[in-house]
Amino acid sequence: MGKGNKSEKENLSKNAEEILNMESSKITSEHSEETLKLTYELRESQSELKLKNKELILALSNAEDASKLFDFTPAGNFTISNEGEIIKLNICGSQMLGRNRSLLKTSRFGFFVSDDTKPIFNLFIKKVFNNTVKESCEVTLSIDDNLPMYVHLLGIASRNGEQCFVSMVDITERKQLEMELAYQNEEKAKRVTELVIANKEKAKRVAELVIANEEKAKRVAELVIANKEKAKRVAELLIANKEKVKRVAELVIAEEEKAKQAAELVIANKEKEKRVTELVIANEEKAKRVAELVIAEEKRKSEEEKLKKEMELRKRQMKLMVDRELTIIEIKREVNELLKKSGLEEKYTTNV
Secondary structure (H helix, E strand, O other): OHHHHHHHHHHHHHHHHHHHHHHHHOOOOOOOHHHHHHHHHHHHHHHHHHHHHHHHHHHHOOHHHHHHHOOOOOOEEEEEEOOOEEEEEOHHHHHHHOOOHHHHOOOEHHHHEOOOOHHHHHHHHHHHHHOOOOEEEEEEEOOOOOOOEEEEEEEEEOOOOOEEEEEEEEOHHHHHHHHHHHHHHHHHHHHHHHHHHHHHHHHHHHHHHHHHHHHHHHHHHHHHHHHHHHHHHHHHHHHHHHHHHHHHHHHHHHHHHHHHHHHHHHHHOHHHHHHHHHHHHHHHHHHHHHHHHHHHHHHHHHHHHHHHHHHHHHHHHHHHHHHHHHHHHHHHHHHHHHHHHOOOOOOOOOOO
8 A cells, every 4th residue: 555655656746747847848038037936936836735735635535544644744634623623633733823732622723714814714614514525725824923824725524524624735935936926027017017108208209200200301392393393494494595596597597698689789780789788788787686686695695504503503402302302211211110119010111
């Protein structure tokens, strides 16, 4: 019988180690080294508790083993009546309750349970006597002025239903680890909340910058459209001036032909000298007009030069506007990067 129990204990220990390894492997990399340590200790405590509970179940399933292990098990063992009085207890149980064994007999176990967990204990006792299966719960012991002790209770009713067997394991260390882990998680959640608020503020400022840049882009676009209109009007003026020059040239050629014909008439017909003289005078007037046309042409060239300079100026302005547009695109890229780092969706599409 002893060899069988030893083999079962070894199997339980092996299973507990496998459970511990599997649960430890699930711990994410987000926990700090201290948190991992606390979590490991917590899992280890839980594994030990499972082992103790399973050992107790094996012990209680066999009357001989229960009798032998009652006083020597590392857990507190109690026999409690259906009225809640302690009938029997072992050494570990008396040590956990901080009283002599003889003084604890006939005492009510519920007297040592804290007020806030007493309803849990009462329900536990009720379930134990109403069912034929094992029941368990966790309560807090309040003993004199000592610090509260967290315990795990596992109970099963006797066959006659007049009493029950309760095993009590001290889980204070595990509870403290759980509370420490919960506190660290709360602190992490607090820091995450602060980071979220900070990111929201950054996103708000980025949005304001985007709106301002959109306004600038709108004004630049309006300037580009205005400059295109001006360039269009300048091109129309150039075309009109070319047409005028062409017509002036045609007039000059026509006048030259007329002058040639007039000279031929003077040579051919002296009698027509008067008319030739009149034609000469007329030609002089035409020459005057030609001179005026030349002056107008020079003025046109001057205007073209001025227009050319103005076009150069427009080119420089267009380059500035292009540079502004590239700057805006770069800002949008930076905004997208900020949104991406904040875990938000990119707002702009930049194609260059």
